Amino acid sequence: MIFLTGLFTAFISMEFTAWFAHKFIMHGFLWIIHKDHHRPTATFFQRNDLFFLIFAIPSWQCIMLGFIFANALSIGIGFGIALYGISYFLIHEVLIHRRFNWLDNVDNTYFRAVKKAHRAHHEKIEKEDGKCFGLLCIPKKYWKQ
Numbered sequence: 001m002i003f004l005t006g007l008f009t010a011f012i013s014m015e016f017t018a019w020f021a022h023k024f025i026m027h028g029f030l031w032i033i034h035k036d037h038h039r040p041t042a043t044f045f046q047r048n049d050l051f052f053l054i055f056a057i058p059s060w061q062c063i064m065l066g067f068i069f070a071n072a073l074s075i076g077i078g079f080g081i082a083l084y085g086i087s088y089f090l091i092h093e094v095l096i097h098r099r100f101n102w103l104d105n106v107d108n109t110y111f112r113a114v115k116k117a118h119r120a121h122h123e124k125i126e127k128e129d130g131k132c133f134g135l136l137c138i139p140k141k142y143w144k145q
Contacts, residue, residue, distance in 0.1 A: 006076025007083065014055070014084035015136050023133040026051065031127040038125045044099070055085050088135060092118075109143065116142040 026034035026048075037048035062078030065071070093099045095106060096118050117139065121132040132139065 003072040003076040003079075006073040007080040010077040010080025011084050011087075014081055015134055018055075018084070018088070019134040019137075021051075021054070023130070027127040027130050027133070035127070038122060052085070055081060059085065092135060110138075113138045113142040 033047045033050055035048075036046045040046070059078045059081035062074045062081065064078075066074030066076075066078060090103070091111075091114060095103050095111060096115055114135070117132040118135075120142070121130060124130050132142075
């Protein structure tokens with residue numbers, strides 16, 4: 001039960017953590033790393049892909065230390081962060097930006113809303129005046145359009 005509490009709490013918290021990091025860090029002092037995501041290059045990898053490490057390292061540490069010290073909460077938190085990372089990868093990189101052609105036939109109301117919100121975010125190619133910094137929690141207006 002403690003494992004599941006950590007997993008679900010971490011997964012849900014990651015949406016807000018990712019929103020904060022996207023708005024204030026990626027569109028702030030680390031724009032130099034994030035800007036190639038808004039101005040794509042011809043290469044497959046982007047500097048923006050480095051942000052994967054920001055979330056992968058704490059996930060790995062929580063899992064590793066949780067196993068070392070037999071702490072189910074830490075293991076759950078680590079796997080919750082990892083599960084969010086997998087979800088983020090599948091939705092952002094595969095479904096929205098089509099970096100991989102794995103989910104070609106996914107079409108439902110939620111994913112259409114996610115795509116619309118993300119398109120609204122990418123309307124701006126500069127770091128200022130952005131909107132829709134989250135990924136999974138979508139404002140209602142994008143559900144209705």
